[in-house]
Amino acid sequence: MLAPMEGVTDPAFREVVLELHRPEELGGAFTEFVVVSRNFPVPEHVLRRRLGTTGPGTPVGLQLMGPNPETMAETARRVEALGVVPVLDINFGCPAKGALKSCAGSAALRDPRAMEEMVRRVAEAVSSIPVTAKIRAGFDDADHVEELAKAVEQGGAAMLTIHCRTRAEKYQEEVYWERIARAVGAVRIPVCGNGSIKTHADLERMRRETGCRYAMVGRGALADPWIFSGERVDRRRAFRFLWRYVEAMRENGPGQPRGLASRVKQLLRYWTAGDAVAGTRTTWLREADPDRFLARLHAEASAG
């Protein structure tokens, strides 16, 4: 699975990564979280914008994050009514201060009963699509990972994704996959493991070592979108991907040069595929003129 990543895994990126893979290599992706406020459900046009060109049959689940089961449930009904979303995910992992302040995202990790209730209310609001939940291994520590996993299961989730870092660990380098194994041992629903998968071999290793049924890749897929198949691509194919991403963004929206260039730059911060920017990353990132940036990218992608 391709992990949801705010500001990076937009509809265009998801589309281009999914295009590269067969379903058995990459089962699906999730949208970045859609914030559901305490007082108002999310309007339909906002949901549609998040989905972009995602149509029926596209394996892209929509992720919601909010503090209030009522507005979350009503938003879930609206998502279901769109008729194009195969799965609905609830974010219980976001460590950002804003999320914590509004009691959303990882804030729920302090209160498994409230988490269970949230899953239940959202799951009861929809009849034709499964509801899943993505958690971290804990808030300050991972002592209660089993309890958190069970809360998600008892609430009626069809799958649990567990990012094995705690909220306190944010995005630290060191990870403890055994926490994923503990979650697997605590529930009967399928578990999707997540955290620091950096190579294609890591995908299999995580499944073998933890027993999780699925594995989800975040930043590893920004570095090399072919991580799911394990294919090693050359520099030219790597640049073609980046240009195809620009084209897909234009298909999804108005696409001003500045916005397009900044999205590609966001990706280039992580990029390793084809060694395309090895030694030149800084010059790409420092290019201030978006037209020049895009012209250089186009030239690299079209080079014979």
Ligand SMILES: Cc1cc2nc3c(=O)[nH]c(=O)nc-3n(C[C@H](O)[C@H](O)[C@H](O)COP(=O)(O)O)c2cc1C
């Ligand atoms: C820039 C960025 C944005 C993220 N946005 C989301 C998000 O919208 N929803 C979510 O559930 N997780 C989000 N995450 C967390 C990732 O989905 C993933 O759980 C995390 O990066 C750990 O996986 P990794 O070590 O493979 O990167 C984000 C992570 C990053 C780096």
